[in-house]
Amino acid sequence: MxxxxxxxxxxxxxxxxxxxxxxxxxxxxxxxxxxxxxxxxxxxxxxxxxxxxxxxxxxxxxxxxxxxxxxxxxxxxxxxxxxxxxxxxxxxxxxxxxxxxxxxxxxxxxxxxxxxxxxxxxxxxxxxxxxxxxxxxxxxxxxxxxxxxxxxxxxxxxxxxxxxxxxxxxxxxxxxxxxxxxxxxxxMLQQGSTPVTSDGLPAPDGTGNLDEGILKADDRCELDWVLDRCATETGAAYYGVPYxxxxxxxxxxxxxxxxxxxxxxxxxxDYWPEGIRQVAMISHDSDLNIDESAMITMDVLKEFGVKSTWCMIEPGYSKEVYDRIHAEGHELAFHFNALEKEKGVWSAEEFERQLAFIRSSTQAPVVSNKNHYTRYEGWGDLYRWCEAGGIESDQTRGPSKKGNIGFPFGTCHPYYPVAWADERNRMYNVLEIGFLTQDLDHATLADHSVIHPFLEQVSRVRGVAHFLFHQVHILQQPKVREALRQVINEAQKREFRFWTGEQITRWEQSRREARMRVDAEGNLSLESLPPGAVIRVSLLESGSAGGAGVERRFGYDFRLHTVQGSLHAETQS
Known part of the structure; x- marks a missing residue:
């Protein structure tokens, strides 16, 4: 009761x-x-x-x-x-x-x-x-x-x-x-205080050359290079606080x-279904599209039983590679290329054209996207294009440089971004799942010493530990390949559950479609909750109860109520 x-x-x-x-x-x-x-x-x-x-x-x-x-x-x-x-x-x-x-x-x-x-x-x-x-x-x-x-x-x-x-x-x-x-x-922490129209300020220590003439998501990072970064024992600098x-x-x-x-x-x-405290995610960007790099990446993932999200850029892999990706249960996603030096164009028409090609060549529905080089302009263009094209989640908001990894946008939670005033600040129907870092132990990027602090911070707030690894670097740099193994191993030891971007999106959608209402008399009604959903009810005297079925959230003890099956028009009093 x-x-x-x-x-x-x-x-x-x-x-x-x-x-x-x-x-x-x-x-x-x-x-x-x-x-x-x-x-x-x-x-x-x-x-x-x-x-x-x-x-x-x-x-x-x-x-x-x-x-x-x-x-x-x-x-x-x-x-x-x-x-x-x-x-x-x-x-x-x-x-x-x-x-x-x-x-x-x-x-x-x-x-x-x-x-x-x-x-x-x-x-x-x-x-x-x-x-x-x-x-x-x-x-x-x-x-x-x-x-x-x-x-x-x-x-x-x-x-x-x-x-x-x-x-x-x-x-x-x-x-x-x-x-x-x-x-x-x-x-403003998650999306910036203004649209992206110019380069951001570079890091004073040379680890973040945001002023390279390419517009991208992290040009509107609102954190301070000096005040908001930490460093590991090896000197790897990172934004360490999910503000x-x-x-x-x-x-x-x-x-x-x-x-x-x-x-x-x-x-x-609760954020996650029964038995899951936090989630980890691995994504890949198929730059250069070398079949051998795809095969060795799948070999590493198979060692751990992990499914990942494969963001595909033109022209993509061979049919043999796609067949294996499908067979092993990985997600095929889109990697929109608007990088000018690669003849990319920032436009709705080009987004639509590339997306159609990737869907046709992969024979996959493709519901996730990450922009190549985290290219980004304006405020809501990308999200409008995603909505129009049936893309339901995006992963573009992540660091493009060695020195701004971690939490440059203050979050590791999936969230729905807000539009600008010209669209009445509506919520875009595109789930953002930003990433923490890319290609650890790459010759020019950060080393694996950041794995522990990243996982610790994500665990504290029960978010998504999203790591990006390019298949080409997994192939060509054995240290990157070993760093991928280390990320998976450390996350699994900390009881992170590995999901693809599509799995995270489908779960969040099912949470939002559920209807929870406290009526004018204070009674809770529940309708269409997904199986495994966990309802928590706070205990008025926090700290007075313990044992099974009680966990602490937001500074209070909560009693757990697990939904065993989908609830339809059910009221609990």
Missing amino acids: MGRLAKIGVWFQEDSAMKRWQVGQNVFERYLEEILAHAGIPFELLGNWEALEAYAPDVLLVAHSDEHDRTLAKLRGFVEQGGTLISYAGLNRLAGSLGCKESAWREAVYADIPDTGTSADGIRLRALGAKPWQPIDSKESEPKHQSRGLLHKEHKDGEEAGPAYIEFAIGSGRLIRWNVNIPETVV ADLWREVLLAQLIREAAALGFPAAIL
């Missing part, structure tokens, strides 16, 4: 957002919906007062709101009546009435956030700006407030920019106002904590 669960609402006023879209402004706060959807937390999207009053959420997250007097009064009334409201750097016209003054910091900040109970504890999280509220001299008439955490300007030990967030006691409820726009931060994933965890942990403070557990649909 699950009992009464927390009712979570997301406040998004589309008419107000429309005014921003019409003048070309992004509303990346909309990404809050994707953060909750990927986490598997049921929520109600609310955009008018009738819906808000009818559902009466326990916790209301503000994605986007106008700041008219009537709106602010209504939201404050929700809090006064006992609700918990959380805003992410918004509701700025409330600052004065809450005893604060607003400021803005447009450069990077590092957030010191206390006691989240997540993997973020002890790590100062990078954000790409802040809108701090600073408490001013208090008066008896002002609500009680508490400042939490600290923001540092530009550097992890930089000048203080204000608290990370402030909690206000108003009436019988609470208002929590973050000085960092967490949804927008996650978007976007940790920001997600901070947001989710607070949501669960606030629901518990009101006396209600939260339900989540």
Whole structure:
């Protein structure tokens, strides 16, 4: 029996957002919906007062709101009546009435956030700006407030920019106002703060020549070459912190904590099916298309029983190779070539032409893509082409250089990217599965010393450890071949499950197609959950229970409920 669960609402006023879209402004706060959807937390999207009053959420997250007097009064009334409201750097016209003054910091900040109970504890999280509220001299008439955490300007030990967030006691409820726009931060870390129109800044130590005149995904990496990189014992430099994933965890942990403070557990649909804690993935790019390289790659994979994703570039392999790839259960995918020096063209027509050729030559449906050399331009062109061509997942967002491997986009989780303002910041129907590094122990690339820290970080956030190995380097460089063996061996020892890109995509699609809803009475209804899905329900007294069926997630203990078969229109109370 699950009992009464927390009712979570997301406040998004589309008419107000429309005014921003019409003048070309992004509303990346909309990404809050994707953060909750990927986490598997049921929520109600609310955009008018009738819906808000009818559902009466326990916790209301503000994605986007106008700041008219009537709106602010209504939201404050929700809090006064006992609700918990959380805003992410918004509701700025409330600052004065809450005893604060607003400021803005447009450069990077590092957030010191206390006691989240997540993997973020002890790590100062990078954000790409802040809108701090600073408490001013208090008066008896002002609500009680508490400042939490600290923001540092530009550097992890930089000048203080204000608290990370402030909690206000108003009436019988609470208002929590973050000085960092967490949804927008996650978007900009994962996709960049602007479209790709020029080269990125090169690494000062010479390990990342992003300024080589080729537009690519990592030209909009928003991390700092000095502040955000680590080094292994051999001196291999890498981005070591999945900042976007940790920001997600901070947001989710607070949501669960606030629901518990009101006396209600939260339900989540776990990232992975029963028995899987995290996933590993191997992909290959068929550059040069040497049949012998394909055969030796399959020989290595067969040693470990691993299936991988083969991104094919024109003209591709022989029929004999394709027959073996099919027979051994690997995924055949697309490797779009828009590299000018190889006569590639960045256009929808060329994408469509190359994709048709690969589907015809491989006799495979082809549902995944990775761009050659991580070529990338603009913001959403690639994802629109993928949607039009039936490509359901992409792997382009990864490092192109020796010195920016690891987590240059702050994430190792599969996610649906968000469009620009001209498409009303919709979610593209293309699952992004970025990679960590390519061709370890290649003569000019990073060595295998990064394997352990990469697997450790991915395991901490339960994401996907995606390693890219080109078949030609597996053939021509024995050290690369041995590094592939080492990656697989180390991942299997840590109980990673190897899936192809298509398997990851199909699972995530099945999670998103499942319908979980907490109704107005707090009852959970479940419909069309995939077999093996795991529902977790938080325990209100975290740390008080243990043993079988209880695991810790987002700083709380959760009781496990496993779906043995597909659920259709079933309600659990």
